[in-house]
Amino acid sequence: MKRSFLILLIVLSTHNIFSQGGIRVDNLPSWEAEKYVKPLATYFGTYFNTGTYHSADVADLFGFKFSIIGMLTVIPESQRTFKADPRVEGGNGLTETATVFGNKGEYYLSNNGFVIYPSGLGLKTVPLGIYQISGSLFGTELMLRYFPTLKFEDIKAGLFGFGLKHEVSRYFPLLPLDISVQLLYNTLSIENKTEDPSDYVKFNSKNFAFNVHASKSIGVLIVYGGLQYESSGLDVSYYFKDPDGIYPSLANKVYDISVDGDNHFRFTVGSALKLAFFVLNVDANITSQTTYSLGMSFEF
Numbered sequence: 503m504k505r506s507f508l509i510l511l512i513v514l515s516t517h518n519i520f521s522q523g524g525i526r527v528d529n530l531p532s533w534e535a536e537k538y539v540k541p542l543a544t545y546f547g548t549y550f551n552t553g554t555y556h557s558a559d560v561a562d563l564f565g566f567k568f569s570i571i572g573m574l575t576v577i578p579e580s581q582r583t584f585k586a587d588p589r590v591e592g593g594n595g596l597t598e599t600a601t602v603f604g605n606k607g608e609y610y611l612s613n614n615g616f617v618i619y620p621s622g623l624g625l626k627t628v629p630l631g632i633y634q635i636s637g638s639l640f641g642t643e644l645m646l647r648y649f650p651t652l653k654f655e656d657i658k659a660g661l662f663g664f665g666l667k668h669e670v671s672r673y674f675p676l677l678p679l680d681i682s683v684q685l686l687y688n689t690l691s692i693e694n695k696t697e698d699p700s701d702y703v704k705f706n707s708k709n710f711a712f713n714v715h716a717s718k719s720i721g722v723l724i725v726y727g728g729l730q731y732e733s734s735g736l737d738v739s740y741y742f743k744d745p746d747g748i749y750p751s752l753a754n755k756v757y758d759i760s761v762d763g764d765n766h767f768r769f770t771v772g773s774a775l776k777l778a779f780f781v782l783n784v785d786a787n788i789t790s791q792t793t794y795s796l797g798m799s800f801e802f
Contacts, residue, residue, distance in 0.1 A: 526620035541581040544763035546707040547734020550688035556783035558680035558717040560669040565638040569799040643667040663688030686711040724774040734763035764790040
């Protein structure tokens, strides 16, 4: 397989995360694979639940918005390694090894020779982008994110997401702020399937969030912030190859694992500049993986 990296850059490109030098989940037994990909489950939740608003004001009659969001996510050092647990003789002295975002994997000497843990992608930050469209009617806004399921050589991938937002401050005309509530759901599916069954890997990410956010317009400037509860989950199906021959009774089978991300609460603060139909916004999202976003929107 080609040495490339796929995480659906909707506006930019797609790459293959399953290749050599990429995510080698197929080299790990299920209990180790769960810890290896857990930061990725967290990342998908962080990514999808970012950039969903820059104002709590929703049009009273009709509105339309097209946005392009760029994000930079910081991966903390604690999520770049995990405690190895090979459960075989020789691996007792292992401490930390790389997660999917880490650097080099550790190794130990077993009765069958050296066993090497897979390396990660070597990333401390992850830049990514997404686009979204929104339509509003009578104080309620529907946001959509969509990329059709397409096949790139042996990779099949697609995503769907929506957000439903309602301005509650419209019922309290004396409030000095605009206040809205928002519900978000996003799902991403990536599958690698070739004629060789040992190459099989499938990722299915599901992410949910609910937030309350407020904003204040001061001329062309909008100041906004919000508090959000969120959760993320990653279902992985993969063929365990056991390249070092350590787990013969477990090897050459497809395993299904489910991993919850470390996404719980986030605090967002940002500002936007609105010039006629064009809006430029920037914000910081304080959560398990701190994320900064920059958005460009065309609003009518």
